[in-house]
Amino acid sequence: MTSKVAIYILGIIPFIGGLGFLPAVNKVTPYVLGMPFLFFWMVLWTVLITCILGIIYKIDPANKEGDSE
Amino acid sequence: MTIALVIIFGFLLIALYLGIKARKGREMDLDQWAVGGRGFSALFVFLLIAGEANTTFTFLGGSGWAYGNGGPAAYMIIYLPLATLLTYWFAPAVWRYAKKHQLVSQPDFFASKYNSKNLGILTAVIGAVSMFPYFILQLKGLGIIVSVASYGAISSNAAILIGAVSMSIYVMISGIHGSAWTAALKDIMIFFIVLFLGIYLPIHYYGGIQPMFEVVDAAKPGFLTIPDKGLSISWFISASFLSAIGGLAWPHLFGPIFSSKSEKDIRRSTIMRPIYSLMLLFVFFVGFTAILQVPGLKGAQMDSALLHLSLKTFDPWFIGVIGAAGLLTALVPGSLLLTSICTSLSKNVYQALVPSASNTSVLHLAKYLVPVISLVAAFITIYGGNDIVTLLLVGYGFAAQLLPPLVFSLFKKNILTKYGAAIGMIAGVITVAYTTVTNATIGTMFPAFPQAIKDLDVGIVALILNVVVSIIISLVAGGIASLKDKKAAAKTA
Numbered sequence: 001m002t003s004k005v006a007i008y009i010l011g012i013i014p015f016i017g018g019l020g021f022l023p024a025v026n027k028v029t030p031y032v033l034g035m036p037f038l039f040f041w042m043v044l045w046t047v048l049i050t051c052i053l054g055i056i057y058k059i060d061p062a063n064k065e066g067d068s069e
Numbered sequence: 070m071t072i073a074l075v076i077i078f079g080f081l082l083i084a085l086y087l088g089i090k091a092r093k094g095r096e097m098d099l100d101q102w103a104v105g106g107r108g109f110s111a112l113f114v115f116l117l118i119a120g121e122a123n124t125t126f127t128f129l130g131g132s133g134w135a136y137g138n139g140g141p142a143a144y145m146i147i148y149l150p151l152a153t154l155l156t157y158w159f160a161p162a163v164w165r166y167a168k169k170h171q172l173v174s175q176p177d178f179f180a181s182k183y184n185s186k187n188l189g190i191l192t193a194v195i196g197a198v199s200m201f202p203y204f205i206l207q208l209k210g211l212g213i214i215v216s217v218a219s220y221g222a223i224s225s226n227a228a229i230l231i232g233a234v235s236m237s238i239y240v241m242i243s244g245i246h247g248s249a250w251t252a253a254l255k256d257i258m259i260f261f262i263v264l265f266l267g268i269y270l271p272i273h274y275y276g277g278i279q280p281m282f283e284v285v286d287a288a289k290p291g292f293l294t295i296p297d298k299g300l301s302i303s304w305f306i307s308a309s310f311l312s313a314i315g316g317l318a319w320p321h322l323f324g325p326i327f328s329s330k331s332e333k334d335i336r337r338s339t340i341m342r343p344i345y346s347l348m349l350l351f352v353f354f355v356g357f358t359a360i361l362q363v364p365g366l367k368g369a370q371m372d373s374a375l376l377h378l379s380l381k382t383f384d385p386w387f388i389g390v391i392g393a394a395g396l397l398t399a400l401v402p403g404s405l406l407l408t409s410i411c412t413s414l415s416k417n418v419y420q421a422l423v424p425s426a427s428n429t430s431v432l433h434l435a436k437y438l439v440p441v442i443s444l445v446a447a448f449i450t451i452y453g454g455n456d457i458v459t460l461l462l463v464g465y466g467f468a469a470q471l472l473p474p475l476v477f478s479l480f481k482k483n484i485l486t487k488y489g490a491a492i493g494m495i496a497g498v499i500t501v502a503y504t505t506v507t508n509a510t511i512g513t514m515f516p517a518f519p520q521a522i523k524d525l526d527v528g529i530v531a532l533i534l535n536v537v538v539s540i541i542i543s544l545v546a547g548g549i550a551s552l553k554d555k556k557a558a559a560k561t562a
Contacts, residue, residue, distance in 0.1 A: 011157070011158070014151060014154060015310075018151065018309075019147070019305075019310070022302045022305060023302060026294050026295045028282075028286050028293050028294060031282065034277060034278035034279035035278065035279075036294070038140055038293070038294055039146070039293075039350070039353070042143045042146040042147045043146060043347060043350060046147065046150045046343045046344065046346065047347075049154055050150075050342075050343040053153070053339055053343070057157075057340055060336070062332070062333075063333050063336060
């Protein structure tokens with residue numbers, strides 16, 4: 001049951017991270033990887049969402065019990 | 070000039086060949102045609118859903134948005150990954166139910182969940198009305214790309230007709246199998262081309278990506294951030310959120326979801342999609358590079374920023390490759406939209422009205438509808454003028470109205486009744502039509518509200534109204550029903 005809760009929490013994090021800090025990240029400098037900071041922030045969260053989905057997929061009990069067909 | 074033409078036609082033939090060959094001697098029943106017999110692996114599901122997300126609109130509209138709006142365009146980077154995250158839970162739940170009840174279309178889902186053929190008809194109509202402009206937009210994009218890339222040798226109208234006919238041929242023969250195979254070719258091509266353009270063009274004109282941004286920032290201070298008013302932070306959040314949840318409701322995404330062979334394959338297909346959607350970032354780099362290199366594009370012209378900059382930079386053979394990639398980006402989502410429109414109309418409108426119709430005749434009708442819908446769309450694209458953009462906005466708004474009854478139906482106890490769901494959706498649809506046609510925003514409707522609320526995406530109004538109306542109607546209708554039950558019980562007692 002705990003991993004069920006964990007995957008929901010993991011699922012909410014990107015919404016808060018990607019959209020919750022906009023006033024603070026809405027700026028051009030510092031440039032990161034050649035991008036204005038705002039764009040870097042969105043790219044960062046995009047990459048993090050893939051990582052988070054990977055973790056969720058690994059720990060989600062639904063994927064362990066084979067296929068519940 | 071001819072070399073570009075040869076390359077574009079070459080790729081069209083390859084796509085046609087793959088699209089037709091995809092059938093592989095299979096017996097095509099409705100299930101195979103519309104949802105691939107529910108046998109696709111994670112890779113194909115990934116290709117289909119990603120293929121749908123990266124349309125000609127991404128290619129053209131993405132660079133146009135960066136060119137015209139700057140900072141606010143960043144919302145397009147984040148909303149697809151957020152939508153993907155929601156898909157992880159949403160799609161397997163939808164798949165499980167669809168598999169159990171052998172559903173082939175989104176209206177099937179509504180009809181079955183709410184046990185109402187009429188709701189199936191209503192959602193088939195709403196779905197078809199939202200997908201049709203989206204399909205037209207693919208043809209329009211195809212026309213622009215091919216005519217520009219062939220240096221005018223093929224007129225935009227001819228390109229639209231050729232595209233519509235090719236799509237019809239392989240969709241009629243292979244259904245969703247054809248989309249899956251052409252998607253594979255398209256995604257490999259578009260991936261490398263976009264990556265190349267996004268890196269090469271800034272280096273070619275400015276010596277790098279950061280120098281390019283620095284020049285743009287110096288020329289247009291504040292352009293690369295989100296402004297205080299209009300496309301402000303509250304707009305950014307509401308638009309990202311609305312697009313993320315609205316994206317779940319598109320009817321033509323149900324085909325790819327149903328086509329998966331297991332829940333696990335759907336979940337696996339989500340993992341790499343956020344990274345893959347970063348392709349859009351490179352489209353943006355092209356748009357930003359174009360700002361000072363091909364200045365002065367206005368309105369719909371901005372959508373050709375990528376093409377104009379490419380024409381200025383590259384040899385004809387490479388323009389041909391870009392044109393071929395553009396052609397494929399229209400064919401894949403276009404073919405999925407076609408399959409989905411025709412399946413819904415045939416299965417959920419025709420068979421609902423003529424219950425004696427067999428599944429074979431439903432499939433036949435769906436196939437015959439393919440060239441009809443496709444050619445009607447081609448003619449509207451050619452003769453329709455610029456109101457198509459308005460239509461598309463209406464389409465997006467309409468599709469989002471399908472979401473509340475969909476999500477409610479996934480809960481263990483659905484509080485919505487079929488009447489509640491229907492009237493809620495109709496209320497939402499009318500609101501969308503009204504706000505789009507009158508260009509209303511929350512600011513114009515409620516001038517006294519604070520700026521942060523005025524800037525919210527206007528789509529929220531229709532969605533909230535939809536939810537509120539459907540809950541009220543469901544409760545009232547439920548109340549009346551239980552009253553009747555009590556009276557009936559009292560009579561028998």
